[in-house]
Amino acid sequence: MYCIEHVVIIMKKGEQMKEAIEKSRSLVERSGIALVGSIGSDSFPNIKAMINAKYNDLKEIWFSTNTSSKRVNQFKMNDKSCVYFVDFETWEGLMLVGRIEIKRDSESRKMLWNDDCEKYYPLGADDPDYTVLHFVAQYGNYYKSPINVNFLIPESLD
Numbered sequence: 001m002y003c004i005e006h007v008v009i010i011m012k013k014g015e016q017m018k019e020a021i022e023k024s025r026s027l028v029e030r031s032g033i034a035l036v037g038s039i040g041s042d043s044f045p046n047i048k049a050m051i052n053a054k055y056n057d058l059k060e061i062w063f064s065t066n067t068s069s070k071r072v073n074q075f076k077m078n079d080k081s082c083v084y085f086v087d088f089e090t091w092e093g094l095m096l097v098g099r100i101e102i103k104r105d106s107e108s109r110k111m112l113w114n115d116d117c118e119k120y121y122p123l124g125a126d127d128p129d130y131t132v133l134h135f136v137a138q139y140g141n142y143y144k145s146p147i148n149v150n151f152l153i154p155e156s157l158d
Helices: 002-030 070-077 106-112 115-119
Strands: 033-039 045-051 054-056 060-066 080-087 092-103 130-144 147-152
Touching: 002 080, 002 092, 002 130, 002 147, 033 060, 033 070, 045 060, 045 070, 060 070, 060 106, 070 092, 070 130, 080 130, 106 130
Parallel strands: none
Antiparallel strands: 033 045, 033 080, 054 060, 060 130, 080 092, 092 130, 130 147
């Protein structure tokens, strides 16, 4: 009997994980803003709301910011990061944990560039104060009661 119960528990966890990943994808898709965590020079966590500029499933998320910003300097010192998405109406959240890459190449800058950027970066996509942050997730945690699931981010989430 124990073996049968154990199999049922594993199946429920697998089903719960699949549901959590599907709901996580939906939350990222409908979120215009993400909270991005970094580590300050004092070793304490910092958080900043940023526009969810582009994403590739749950694996990669891109943001743009000022090269001169505190955040860029923090990521130069410590690339560990987390990104949190929340829906206050449904009271669900997703935390992705991984690392941030600072991208200054022309291709990355042009990928996120749009006309609205010009008011912040008057020299265009090649403005020296325009930087792209590329977040690469390693694992996630999805929460919406009663679901609270941790999951690894594989190369492909198919």
